[in-house]
Amino acid sequence: MSKLKVAFQLNDKDVALSVDPNDTLLDVLRGQLNLTGTKKGCGKGECGACTVILDGEAVNACLIPIMKVMGRSVQTIEGIGDEKNLHPLQEAFIDKGAIQCGYCTPGMIMSSKALLDKTKSPTQSEIREAIAGNICRCTGYVKIEEAVQAAAEKMRDS
Ligand code: FES
C-alpha cells in the first residue's frame, strides 16, 4: 500500500508524516511516533485503553483511521503532564491509590480530562458516564471516581 501524507496537531505541535492509510491513529501513535503511553488493549473499541482526546472529545484511537485525523487536534497522555510536572489527574490517581497495574490508567485519565475540560464540578454519575468505556481489571472503580473528584476540586481551587 502506498503511503499518504497526513498533518495534524499533536499535543499542541504540528506534525506531518507519511502513513499507511490503513493504519489507525493508535498504530501511528505507538508504532511511528513512539508515544507508547497510549495503550493497546482489545484493538476493537471495547476496553478504552487507547483513549485520546480528539478535538476535545475522548475517543478510542484504535477505531480512528489515521486519515480522519487530518487537520485535527489530538491530545495524548504525553501531552498533559510529565514526571516533573504532573497533571492534577495524574497526581490524584497516585494519591488515591487508583492505579494498580496501570494499563488502564492513561485511558482513564484522558477520558476524565475530556470531562473536566468541559465540566468543572462533575457529579458522580457524570464521572461514571465519562469512564464507562474504560475497563479496569484491578482497582474497581471507586478509587478512580474519587481521584477524578479530587482532581476536579484541585483544578477548581487553582
Ligand atoms: S484498544 Fe482501543 S478500545 Fe481497546
Ligand code: FES
Ligand atoms: S489498574 Fe490494572 S487495569 Fe486498571
